[in-house]
Amino acid sequence: MSITALFRDDVMLGRLIVGISRSPKAILASVVCVVLLLAAIVGPYLTPQNPFDLAVLDILDSKLPPGSESMDGLVYWLGTDGQGRDMFSAMIYGLRTSLGVGVFSGMVALLVGTVLGLIAAYFGGRIDALIMRIVDLMLGFPTILVALMLLALLGQGLWKVIFALVLVQWATFARAVRSAALVEKNKDYIEAARTLGISTPRILIGHLLPNCLPPLIVIGMLQVANAISAEATLSFLGIGLPITEPSLGLLIANGYQLLMSGEYWISVYPGVLLLVLVFSINIVGDRLREVLNPRLGER
Amino acid sequence: MTPVLDVRNLSTQFMTRRGVLKAVDDVSFTVGQREIVGLVGESGSGKSITGFSILGLVDPPGRVVSGQILFNGQDLLKMPPAAMRTIRGKRIAMIFQDPMMTLNPVLSVGTQMIETVQAHDRVSHTEARQRSRDALGLVGIPSPEERLDSYPHQFSGGMRQRVAIAIALLHRPDLIIADEPTTALDVTIQSQILFEIKRLATEFGMALIWISHDLGVVAALADRVMVMYAGRIVEAGQVDGVLTEPRHPYTSGLLSAIPAAVPRGEPLRPIPGFAPSPLSRPSGCAFRDRCVRATEICSTEPALEIAAGREFRCFHPHVERAA
Amino acid sequence: MTVFVIRRFLQSIAVLAVTAIIVFIGVYAIGDPAEMLIAPDASAAERAQVVASLGLDKPLWEQFGTFIWNALHGDLGRSFVFNRPSITLILERLPATLELTLFGLCLALIIGIPLGLISGLNPNTATDEVIMTGSILGFSLPSFWQGMMLIMIFSVWLGWLPSTGRGQVGELLGIHSSLFTLDGLKHLILPAINLSLFKVSLVIRLTRTGVRETMPLDFVKFARAKGLSENRIVFVHVFKNILIPLITVIGLELGSMLAFAVVTETIFAWPGIGKLLIDSIMRLDRPVVVAYLLVIVSLFIFINFVVDVLYSLVDPRVRIGEAS
Numbered sequence A: 001m002s003i004t005a006l007f008r009d010d011v012m013l014g015r016l017i018v019g020i021s022r023s024p025k026a027i028l029a030s031v032v033c034v035v036l037l038l039a040a041i042v043g044p045y046l047t048p049q050n051p052f053d054l055a056v057l058d059i060l061d062s063k064l065p066p067g068s069e070s071m072d073g074l075v076y077w078l079g080t081d082g083q084g085r086d087m088f089s090a091m092i093y094g095l096r097t098s099l100g101v102g103v104f105s106g107m108v109a110l111l112v113g114t115v116l117g118l119i120a121a122y123f124g125g126r127i128d129a130l131i132m133r134i135v136d137l138m139l140g141f142p143t144i145l146v147a148l149m150l151l152a153l154l155g156q157g158l159w160k161v162i163f164a165l166v167l168v169q170w171a172t173f174a175r176a177v178r179s180a181a182l183v184e185k186n187k188d189y190i191e192a193a194r195t196l197g198i199s200t201p202r203i204l205i206g207h208l209l210p211n212c213l214p215p216l217i218v219i220g221m222l223q224v225a226n227a228i229s230a231e232a233t234l235s236f237l238g239i240g241l242p243i244t245e246p247s248l249g250l251l252i253a254n255g256y257q258l259l260m261s262g263e264y265w266i267s268v269y270p271g272v273l274l275l276v277l278v279f280s281i282n283i284v285g286d287r288l289r290e291v292l293n294p295r296l297g298e299r
Numbered sequence B: 001m002t003p004v005l006d007v008r009n010l011s012t013q014f015m016t017r018r019g020v021l022k023a024v025d026d027v028s029f030t031v032g033q034r035e036i037v038g039l040v041g042e043s044g045s046g047k048s049i050t051g052f053s054i055l056g057l058v059d060p061p062g063r064v065v066s067g068q069i070l071f072n073g074q075d076l077l078k079m080p081p082a083a084m085r086t087i088r089g090k091r092i093a094m095i096f097q098d099p100m101m102t103l104n105p106v107l108s109v110g111t112q113m114i115e116t117v118q119a120h121d122r123v124s125h126t127e128a129r130q131r132s133r134d135a136l137g138l139v140g141i142p143s144p145e146e147r148l149d150s151y152p153h154q155f156s157g158g159m160r161q162r163v164a165i166a167i168a169l170l171h172r173p174d175l176i177i178a179d180e181p182t183t184a185l186d187v188t189i190q191s192q193i194l195f196e197i198k199r200l201a202t203e204f205g206m207a208l209i210w211i212s213h214d215l216g217v218v219a220a221l222a223d224r225v226m227v228m229y230a231g232r233i234v235e236a237g238q239v240d241g242v243l244t245e246p247r248h249p250y251t252s253g254l255l256s257a258i259p260a261a262v263p264r265g266e267p268l269r270p271i272p273g274f275a276p277s278p279l280s281r282p283s284g285c286a287f288r289d290r291c292v293r294a295t296e297i298c299s300t301e302p303a304l305e306i307a308a309g310r311e312f313r314c315f316h317p318h319v320e321r322a323a
Numbered sequence C: 001m002t003v004f005v006i007r008r009f010l011q012s013i014a015v016l017a018v019t020a021i022i023v024f025i026g027v028y029a030i031g032d033p034a035e036m037l038i039a040p041d042a043s044a045a046e047r048a049q050v051v052a053s054l055g056l057d058k059p060l061w062e063q064f065g066t067f068i069w070n071a072l073h074g075d076l077g078r079s080f081v082f083n084r085p086s087i088t089l090i091l092e093r094l095p096a097t098l099e100l101t102l103f104g105l106c107l108a109l110i111i112g113i114p115l116g117l118i119s120g121l122n123p124n125t126a127t128d129e130v131i132m133t134g135s136i137l138g139f140s141l142p143s144f145w146q147g148m149m150l151i152m153i154f155s156v157w158l159g160w161l162p163s164t165g166r167g168q169v170g171e172l173l174g175i176h177s178s179l180f181t182l183d184g185l186k187h188l189i190l191p192a193i194n195l196s197l198f199k200v201s202l203v204i205r206l207t208r209t210g211v212r213e214t215m216p217l218d219f220v221k222f223a224r225a226k227g228l229s230e231n232r233i234v235f236v237h238v239f240k241n242i243l244i245p246l247i248t249v250i251g252l253e254l255g256s257m258l259a260f261a262v263v264t265e266t267i268f269a270w271p272g273i274g275k276l277l278i279d280s281i282m283r284l285d286r287p288v289v290v291a292y293l294l295v296i297v298s299l300f301i302f303i304n305f306v307v308d309v310l311y312s313l314v315d316p317r318v319r320i321g322e323a324s
Helices: A002-021 A024-041 A087-123 A125-140 A143-154 A158-185 A188-195 A200-237 A248-259 A265-292 B047-055 B081-087 B109-120 B125-138 B157-169 B187-204 B215-221 B239-244 B249-256 C002-030 C033-037 C044-054 C060-072 C086-121 C126-140 C143-157 C182-214 C218-225 C230-268 C273-282 C286-314 C316-323
Strands: B005-016 B019-031 B036-040 B062-071 B092-095 B175-179 B207-212 B224-229 B232-238 B305-307 B310-312 C170-172 C175-177
Touching: A002 A024, A002 A200, A002 A265, A024 A087, A024 A265, A087 A125, A087 A158, A087 A200, A087 A248, A087 A265, A125 A158, A125 C002, A143 A158, A143 A200, A143 C002, A143 C230, A143 C273, A143 C286, A158 A200, A188 A200, A200 A248, A200 A265, A200 C143, A200 C230, A248 A265, A248 C143, A265 C126, A265 C143, B005 B047, B019 B047, B019 B062, B019 B232, B036 B047, B036 B215, B047 B062, B047 B092, B047 B175, B047 B207, B092 B157, B092 C218, B109 B125, B109 B157, B109 C230, B125 B157, B157 B187, B175 B187, B187 B207, B187 B215, B207 B215, B215 B224, B215 B239, B224 B239, B224 B249, B232 B239, B232 B249, C002 C060, C002 C286, C086 C126, C086 C175, C086 C182, C086 C230, C086 C273, C086 C286, C126 C182, C143 C182, C143 C230, C182 C230, C218 C230, C230 C273, C230 C286, C273 C286
Parallel strands: B036 B207, B036 B224, B092 B175, B175 B207
Antiparallel strands: B005 B019, B005 B062, B224 B232, B232 B310, B305 B310, C170 C175
């Protein structure tokens, strides 16, 4: 039985990959995503300086335009910020934080949402009604409003931001998993597994879950893009990450005041990086959604 | 008397990803004034597409690729879109299969009727409403004045089809194309609608093309019948002749598959096999794979034979009384 | 219809109650309300007086009662910074935010609907591809950064439009709005674009999907068979069907725009409730924060209620289905 499930799953994953390979735009976006992910992982080995090592920073180097050279011969290709930090290095570190927070909160939300969604679908009845009521309530409020409420009351901090992002995202996953699982639940192989005496958790994880995977991948991608955007916005407003965890959003915020005086690079470049990151993830996610939902014909 | 409609060598094709689909393949026929013609065939035989081709309503990727459609002597295929629009709904009207789907759910019945009047005639809203109300009354809808303000979902299926018929009648067209208008309805409603349309067509002197898969319905209604198979007309003639003495094996096959037409005690004889995929039709007679009478020669194209008011495409026609 | 409205109204009240409980828990149960609601520089006597007036020495359920009772009377505490009732501060700034949000919403519709129609009526063409990719770009652009770029381009480089603040407010028929003066409009245009861009993408997608789902339906073909003009088919038959999902989503998005106005107002120094919220968070002016949350949630719930009622007016199936 699980072989059948796996096989079906394989077909779906295969379809996703073929779907991407048919669109040049999606191929390009996937490459960008992978490059940015790698850059974030190997970040510290890539950057000319550690932007948070105060020993290497020189205040005399602050607000240098792109292409300037420092006292010790280091070229600041993207300029420096108000503290004399190399923008390129700061951006790679910012990317690490942004991606890290986005992906981590997305994963936790996926986990929480999947568990609750499976439980709702499998057990049905009151448990289902209760979980879905909460899901509806959560989805009824705009993401940013819930995050604002929470952080306005809790104050800023890395874990508080992650908590807020998980809180606003889990419901989307839960709803998707529940509807996918409900479709599968009544199929013969689940019934067969049940008559064979396979335990409930094993049915849930071994049989129902694999069939929910494809939509989860798509939603997961779009949610990670959302989370990165939301975190940047909250950090920009000063209620997200603290100054000790500079994400791309904070870097942009730092350059905000300097924008008027013409030091555009301090906020433009991190912004471009943030845009490229979110845009690429969204392009791939959107393409995958089209492949999964071919109702409106292939584009 | 010139025919209302004279279709010559009509071919409609769909350019799909998997190849060219010949939905209508070199079809010719005429419809005389006040004549009721049945167009019969299985689903996928191209009968509905024939109807849509006449009105210029074939959706992409479909396209009329060749032929002439002479309506009162004028070739509709050569007409610019703006002129074609003045024919649609005014001189030729169409009734669709599923009355649940043909009316816009968010517009009142009155709106959908009045707009039809005003699309062709420059009349006041009041007059258009008046005409709409009269048309509703004509098709037997009680209290038409109030019903104009109702929405489609407040009508039953049969009533909605009556509304669609009323819309078709608004301009007293020369020709109505009815695409299986009773298929989606209950049997009792079916016969009501059937005779309503026949009565109105006779009363207003309209010609009617009745597209159906049901030979029984066509027998009760039509003057003449055309049988379509795999995009072609395989047999045509007066209803009495075709249904009692079919010449084409497909027609006789259809007849012996109808439960009511076969005497009690005799087995139904369904036609073996399935209609060929429209993407890969065999050369020659498309029916030959399912035909008991088929021989070598059937792999070449059978010519249209015309004899005693009957037309058929077959090398081995029935000559004696079949069924 | 009446039954529907009443039921929907009761639901709204329930959601509002749940939110009030959450805010109450946030302020009173998790944090230390004394610290949250009493100014840091208050004297011991003042502190004791506020504790007593808020009933902070009473059991939790009683405190909740007082909280709700006061809230129902419009008493959401006093601002430490301005020393005025926080509800007054918010109501003063609400018109600026509403103006910005509504104007932004109109922009989103004016730009988004035509683009969505073009895209949906010409699927899989180059135009469609450009519009759709553009819409993905639109919702990938972080709105705060997009606002900064608008300022950089139109204020700093081109010098066409002012970068911050609300302009002169004119009056027409007793309504005060920036829309009625040139200066006001100039100040409004950039923030409104900033706020609307995200929603433009959404409107494009909704419209396009709606068109593509509606065009192949039988009633469109039937409308053609009736000899209607293509314009009438698209703008009456198809559009009215698209309008239903559009209104629902737009209504919901109005709430999210009100929340997102926080970002726009911060960037463009627009004197609305969003900027007040961020300023208050920075100044630890918590009564204003609490008041903001309750007001914005009430507003949000009210909008949802209105949308549902509107929805039932547009869709005859809902309207009449409820009546019979």
